[in-house]
Each structure stands twice: as structure tokens, then as C-alpha cells.
């Protein structure tokens with residue numbers, strides 16, 4: 488087996504009674520864009536800070552190209568870092584801010600000038616050398632922070648929610664720039680966010696964090712199509728969960744029975760489960776269809792329409808099953824029922840066999 492470029496090897500971090508991370512295990516390829524996605528307090532930043540050398544792990548190791556970096560002090564790890572809040576030195580010009588890591592490394596004046604110019608060009612701030620940070624927008628300041636983190640060509644760049652202080656439009660603009668910079672430089676990026684859209688837009692792979700552990704690692708499409716747990720299914724994409732119980736578990740397929748006796752036939756079962764166990768049927772609003780006629784038996788449910796929201800390219804419909812389960816369906820603008828559905832209508836949601844998923848409750 489080839490040595491992974493970066494290996495987060497069983498990292499555990501305990502703060503008093505709090506287990507911040509619990510055996511976090513992950514390998515990252517050279518040049519990969521890896522995102523840590525998860526709710527607040529799930530251990531994303533702790534893992535990043537251990538990589539950066541700001542924190543020591545309670546157990547585990549971090550290896551870069553096969554060698555442990557834990558005993559290397561933070562400033563010698565050669566790892567760039569960009570934080571949520573602009574961390575520019577307010578009394579230094581943009582040029583001086585970007586030059587700072589090079590001065591610390593005692594580089595010559597002309598080399599510094601050339602590298603600062605190149606880094607500012609990379610973030611599209613050519614000619615801003617003499618500007619003071621206070622005279623720049625939030626987005627521009629964050630670009631300067633990015634230029635400062637990249638100016639000494641670190642092989643690894645860590646980014647902790649770098650865009651969360653910016654408004655939506657600016658965030659999207661800089662996401663685009665970050666992607667471009669990643670492609671142009673080939674730097675390996677580890678990026679922390681709790682915004683699934685941002686993670687999907689930027690990443691080669693995403694590690695989903697939950698309560699100090701990684702639940703699943705995969706590309707966006709892999710996580711969307713094949714979530715290993717209910718938590719991942721809930722975190723990537725939109726989903727509706729209908730609570731029932733497992734019947735007829737066979738291999739990695741199971742049926743579900745609901746409150747009024749309704750049965751849904753064999754759907755992919757994620758994780759383990761036994762007959763009689765409480766379980767959720769997951770349906771994605773854009774992967775189920777709404778129709779006047781029932782679909783194939785076991786892959787269709789009668790529903791009553793409760794609410795409609797027209798959103799331009801689709802109409803989002805809230806509906807209720809016979810036993811009172813709530814679900815959401817998204818009907819595209821060109822759909823035969825688009826514009827023809829009213830509150831109180833009795834219709835059917837239908838799906839193709841692999842569009843539904845079952846998750847047993849723990």
C-alpha cells in the first residue's frame with residue numbers, strides 16, 4: 488500500500504469531561520480538497536487545530552508523508568491557516584501583512600516583493616500593496632488573509648469557516664475563487680464548514696462529523712446517493728423521514744410498516760436492523776413523484792396535500808400520509824401536475840425502488 492499523503496491517525500482529544508474528538512481516522516491525498524462538515528461542537532475545529540499544532544491530542548498521531556509532525560512546533564509545520572474572522576494586522580498595509588510570513592522566514596527583500604506580488608495576483612488583489620486593511624471590504628480582507636496563508640507555498644492549507652462572516656453573495660464569489668486557487672496551486676486543503684452547500688460546491692471529498700466522530704467520508708454524490716446513517720442522510724440534501732417499523736429484513740433490504748398498517752416494500756436498509764425494530768423511511772423531496780394514480784405496490788403512498796409553495800423552478804408541496812406522517816415533494820415547473828394541485832387534494836407519492844432508504848433507530 489502506498490503511504491497516504493496526510494494521515495489523521497486515531498485522534499482523540501479530551502477537555503476535562505468533554506470528548507471533543509474520538510478516534511478520528513482519515514487519510515487525505517496530495518492536492519485533495521477535503522471538507523469537514525458537521526454541526527457546531529462536533530469536533531471539526533479541534534481536529535484542525537491539532538493539525539495546525541495549536542492543540543496536542545490526548546491520543547493518536549498526525550503523519551505527513553509517513554512522518555509524525557506532532558513534535559514539530561506549529562510555526563515549523565509549514566501549514567497555512569485561514570480563520571473565520573479576518574486576522575490581518577490592522578497597523579500593517581496589505582503588502583506588509585502578506586509579507587509577514589516571509590519576514591519571519593528571513594527571506595531577502597526582492598524575493599519578498601516578488602512573492603507578495605504573485606500572492607496578491609493569485610487572489611485578484613493586484614496593486615493593493617499599500618492599502619490598509621480597515622479601508623477594505625470583508626471579502627477583500629479575507630482574500631488578503633488567503634494570500635498571506637499561501638505566500639510561502641505551504642503544501643497544506645487549513646481553513647476554518649473562512650467565509651462565515653460574509654454575506655451570501657460574497658461568500659459564493661469567494662468560494663469560486665478558492666476553487667480556482669486550489670486548481671491553480673495544487674495545494675492540499677482541509678476546510679471546515681457547517682454549510683452543506685459550501686461543502687458540496689468546494690470539495691473533492693467530505694468527512695461528516697457527528698459528536699466527535701467521523702460518520703462517513705465520500706464525494707458529495709456518494710454521500711447523497713448512499714448515506715451510511717440517518718445523520719448523514721439528514722445532513723446532505725433535503726430529506727423527509729417517516730417513522731415506522733422494520734418488516735421482512737433480508738440482506739441489505741427491508742420493508743417498513745406504518746401506524747395504520749400501510750406497508751412499503753423492500754428498500755435499501757443502511758446499517759443493521761431486525762424485524763420489529765423502529766425505523767425511518769427516508770424520501771428525498773426531489774426523488775419522489777406526485778401523481779393522481781397509485782404507483783407500484785409497496786413503492787407508493789396515498790397522501791393529502793396540506794400546503795404549496797411556488798419557488799419559480801419548482802413547487803414544494805407539504806403532504807400528509809394516512810397515519811399522519813408529514814412529507815415534502817418537489818414538483819418541477821414542467822411537471823404535468825404543476826399548477827394543478829390544491830390544498831386538500833388526495834394524491835399519491837411514488838418512487839423508484841432505490842430512491843427510498845431505511846434506517847433502523849438505535
Ligand SMILES: Nc1ncnc2c1ncn2[C@@H]1O[C@H](COP(=O)(O)OP(=O)(O)OP(=O)(O)O)[C@@H](O)[C@H]1O
Pocket residue numbers: 502505506507508525526527528529530531532533534681696
Ligand atoms: N478549549 C476547550 N476547552 C474545553 N472544551 C472545548 C475546547 N475546545 C472545544 N471544546 C469542546 O469540544 C467539542 C468540540 O468542539 P469543536 O470546536 O471542535 O467543534 P466544531 O465542530 O468545530 O464546532 P463549531 O462549528 O461550533 O466550531 C465541543 O463540545 C466544545 O465545547
